[in-house]
Amino acid sequence: MIDKENLKYWYIVSLRTLYKPLTFLPVKGNRVIFESFSGDGYNCNPKYISEKLQNEYGDKVEIIWAFNNTERFQKELPSNIKVCKYRSIQHLVYRLTSKIYVCNFLQAIEFPKNHKQISIQTWHGGGCYKTVGNQESGRLSSYVKRQNIQLSETDFFVSSSDYFKQKVIKEQFNFDGRILNVGMPRNDILIKNSSNEKMLNLKKKIGVSNDAVIVLYAPTWKQTLDKYETLDVELLKQSIETRFNKKCEILFRTHLYGNQKLSNVRNVSEYSDMQELLLISDVLITDYSSSMWDFSFTNKPCLLFTPDLEEYISNRGFDEDIFTWGFPVCQTNEKLSQEILDYSEDDFKLRMRKHHEFLGATESGEASQKVTDLIASYLDI
Structure with missing residues (x-):
């Protein structure tokens, strides 16, 4: 061949x-x-x-x-x-x-x-x-x-x-x-404080409510999709609304070169600027995308949904053990739901500070x- x-x-x-x-x-x-x-x-x-x-x-x-x-x-x-x-x-x-x-x-x-x-x-x-x-x-x-x-x-x-x-x-x-x-x-754009007017204009442009919890689901590119469970959108919404006591809207952005599909979400894969999506989001759910690094400087919750974790480690691998990064690692929808319900803002901020210190972050x-x-x-x- x-x-x-x-x-x-x-x-x-x-x-x-x-x-x-x-x-x-x-x-x-x-x-x-x-x-x-x-x-x-x-x-x-x-x-x-x-x-x-x-x-x-x-x-x-x-x-x-x-x-x-x-x-x-x-x-x-x-x-x-x-x-x-x-x-x-x-x-x-x-x-x-x-x-x-x-x-x-x-x-x-x-x-x-x-x-x-x-x-x-x-x-x-x-x-x-x-x-x-x-x-x-x-x-x-x-x-x-x-x-x-x-x-x-x-x-x-x-x-x-x-x-x-x-x-x-x-x-x-x-x-x-x-x-x-x-x-x-x-x-x-994520580290500097953005004006309320900028946030409102972006939310209007993207088409999301100003009074809802905006969840962005943004997995990275990968080849193995069919044999693993997909994100349970309804369970995710229920968990977010229970924990934060507000309506939830879910945005989905596949990787630039990915082809993953998801129902009952607002697909923003064609929106060119990922940073603007991160800016207006209240919660990020990804798997192995370095968007978690970007989002970690907002101190807003970021969780990893990783049903294919063992295969991904075998095929690609990580620089450091995924369980040391500080982000909740969820290999099932049930684990993701529980982590959302148990989310502690103070605990998460502490974990992110340790993560940044360990890596010697130079983002300013x-x-x-x-x-x-x-x-x-x-x-x-």
């Missing part, structure tokens, strides 16, 4: 060789290009850096975004930000002539790095959860090779904790470049500003 990933790898390597002479093109000193999840979103860390850069410097900086679906995201961007089709010729030109390249994923494509360019890797998670890089089992060698190509071209890697800096970036990704241990820009609410300041120091503005 033909290894498609290996063919893709050699296709990319061949085109990079062909494009190599173009890496000596002059860069435009005020041009910055952003990509998120291989062109699939206007979100995550790149979005919040882009917004801060736009707010700080306006038209002094030429900002480019590359999308697979340009029409979908064009309307979300300020009119003076340019958009191009991901992996198009126009994208190639912008990538090769941008002074700064910012992205949140590690899968090199056919565009090599310009010798005069600064590449900033923000990644898309924090904490001590799923293994990545050389510790991640089940990944094809061609996948790892593409990852390593991009790592070799990265100048700065953004980190959210001392643990992530040492154990993940340095050891699992084998990155020996410069590390910005300043927190994730996407989490600034100023990450966007710090990364923007770094970018500006390299631009001709």
